[in-house]
Amino acid sequence: MSKADLDATYRNYIACLNKQDWTNLGRFVHDDVRHNGRLLGLDGYRAMLETDYERIPDLRFEIQILIADPQHVACRLRFDVTPQGDFLGLSVNGQSVTFCENVIYAFRDGKIQEVWSVIDKAAIEAQLR
Secondary structure (H helix, E strand, O other): OOHHHHHHHHHHHHHHHHHOOHHHHHHOEEEEEEEOOEEOHHHHHHHHHHHHHHHOOOOOOEEEEEEEOOOEEEEEEEEEEOOOOEEOOEEOOOOOEEEEEEEEEEEEOOEEEEEEEEEOHHHHHHHHO
């Protein structure tokens, strides 16, 4: 894929997530997708996202930085959300928090096959103090 095609595909993937359009998730995510080294497969990946939306009803993915090359996307995503209960082992309990996630995606056959993700947990901890 060209950089422009990969950029557009990724932006459409984020739109799919924000609409919670799970029936179209397979257009963007490979059947054997891995997340942080764990094989989840498309169904497991979808279940992970559905759980995220259950825990964080106002979840919305906002692209801050996006860099694409022919097989990879690197992105800094920003979140301004109110997680219910515990989140990342922290008692957030509906408090509004803002944080970022740094993610690298590897694509195969035009779909996301590998996801490496790191959430800025320290930013959340600082807001809960």
